[in-house]
Amino acid sequence: MSYNSWKGGKKKNKYNAKKVLFDGVLFDSKRELRMYQMFKTHNIPFEMQYKVILSPGFKDATNTTVRQIYMKVDFVVPYNDIKLYIDTKGVVTPDANNKFKLLKYKIYQEGNKDLVFLPNTNKKVDDLVIKISNNLI
Numbered sequence: 197m198s199y200n201s202w203k204g205g206k207k208k209n210k211y212n213a214k215k216v217l218f219d220g221v222l223f224d225s226k227r228e229l230r231m232y233q234m235f236k237t238h239n240i241p242f243e244m245q246y247k248v249i250l251s252p253g254f255k256d257a258t259n260t261t262v263r264q265i266y267m268k269v270d271f272v273v274p275y276n277d278i279k280l281y282i283d284t285k286g287v288v289t290p291d292a293n294n295k296f297k298l299l300k301y302k303i304y305q306e307g308n309k310d311l312v313f314l315p316n317t318n319k320k321v322d323d324l325v326i327k328i329s330n331n332l333i
Contacts, residue, residue: 213286227284228270230318234325235271246272248281250298267295273328279310280328286316 213225221244223229235242246269253264273280281299285292296312303310311333315321327333 224270225284225286227286227315227318227321231271231282231284231315231321231325234321235273238325238329240325240328241274243272244270246281248299248302250295250302265295265298267299269299275311275328275333276331278308280333281310281312282324283312283314284316284321285314288314288316 213227216223216226216229218229218232221232223232232244234240247266248269249264249266251265254262256262269281269283271280271282271284273282283292283296288296296314300312303312313324315324
């Protein structure tokens with residue numbers, strides 16, 4: 197008997213995030229769905245699950261392949277001449293924190309003025325969308 201079938205058949209998220217199906221899209225959390233709905237309500241263009249390569253793959257001195265490091269950001273919003281990288285988080289894990297540091301470093305290295313946001317409450321989601329829709333960032 198597997199652990200999942202013993203526990204009732206569903207694997208529980210360790211941070212209590214509940215996946216939600218809406219508009220044919222499976223969201224990782226209610227907060228992510230809220231951000232999506234707010235963007236739609238305010239007619240803000242966005243991309244979802246945007247893949248960012250933080251470090252390209254390569255072969256090291258011993259010809260061993262080192263795989264690329266990447267992350268998927270919940271939303272990317274084109275904003276004036278920059279991009280807004282937005283990831284809705286309830287809990288920022290050490291791994292996620294390191295990836296966001298690498299993302300900020302990549303932006304800095306490329307000389308971009310792109311911004312990174314990690315709204316972790318519904319109020320912060322709402323406030324951020326209002327600021328974007330009113331050009332206040």
